[in-house]
Amino acid sequence: MAAPAKTAAPKAAPKKAPAPKASAKAATASTGKGSGTNAAVDIQPILNQQNHAPAPTQRYGTVSQRLPIGLDEATRQKSVTMLNQLLADTITLRDMYKKHHWQVVGPTFYQLHLLYDKHYEEQATLVDTIAERIQILGGVAVAMAHDVAELTSLPRIPRDREEAPIQVSRLLSAHQSILKNCHDYAKKADDSGDDGTNDLIVSDLMRTNEMQVWFVSEHVVDSPLTRAE
Numbered sequence: 001m002a003a004p005a006k007t008a009a010p011k012a013a014p015k016k017a018p019a020p021k022a023s024a025k026a027a028t029a030s031t032g033k034g035s036g037t038n039a040a041v042d043i044q045p046i047l048n049q050q051n052h053a054p055a056p057t058q059r060y061g062t063v064s065q066r067l068p069i070g071l072d073e074a075t076r077q078k079s080v081t082m083l084n085q086l087l088a089d090t091i092t093l094r095d096m097y098k099k100h101h102w103q104v105v106g107p108t109f110y111q112l113h114l115l116y117d118k119h120y121e122e123q124a125t126l127v128d129t130i131a132e133r134i135q136i137l138g139g140v141a142v143a144m145a146h147d148v149a150e151l152t153s154l155p156r157i158p159r160d161r162e163e164a165p166i167q168v169s170r171l172l173s174a175h176q177s178i179l180k181n182c183h184d185y186a187k188k189a190d191d192s193g194d195d196g197t198n199d200l201i202v203s204d205l206m207r208t209n210e211m212q213v214w215f216v217s218e219h220v221v222d223s224p225l226t227r228a229e
Contacts, residue, residue, distance in 0.1 A: 033092045064138040079197045080139030082185040087130045088142050088151035093174045096124035100167040108164055119212050126208060133200050168220050182206045
């Protein structure tokens with residue numbers, strides 16, 4: 001008689017690998033703080049603080065004595081007021097150059113397109129120079145377009161595209177207005193003992209604007225192109 005068949009022994013179930021431990025980064029990410037392994041640092045930005053802003057650190061139109069530059073408060077205040085006027089006018093002139101750079105047409109397009117952009121860059125440099133001087137004096141520089149529009153002494157120009165001679169005439173008128181203020185303000189700064197502001201107005205603003213007046217003015221000289229008279 002045949003021996004009964006042996007039943008196969010059941011195979012042992014494979015051992016499950018232990019679940020990987022959550023990294024410190026993942027663990028902290030679930031909290032929403034994203035502070036990593038350094039509990040003292042929270043890299044989550046604190047947003048919308050302007051909605052509950054406290055009083056400003058300094059109000060426009062005031063000056064502080066933060067920097068010891070040897071000028072009294074009254075002198076600083078006068079210089080800041082003059083410089084903010086020049087700043088608003090310079091920002092306006094700078095933007096006039098960019099407007100005309102985009103919109104110029106005609107036989108002198110190439111020359112004026114490049115010249116306008118060059119003068120725009122030079123006026124942009126002046127903007128930064130004036131604003132930095134205002135900060136050094138302890139003032140607050142005018143900055144935003146709507147505030148500049150309220151303060152500038154230059155007339156508002158139309159949005160329309162205009163002929164090149166009209167563009168040039170508008171620019172020359174703006175330069176002349178700024179230069180008249182420069183002469184007045186430079187003397188006042190000199191009289192008050194603010195040599196730094198006087199030097200900025202004479203060496204930077206006046207010299208740059210006078211040079212630009214020369215380059216722009218020559219484009220509206222009525223000179224024949226083909227026959228000498």
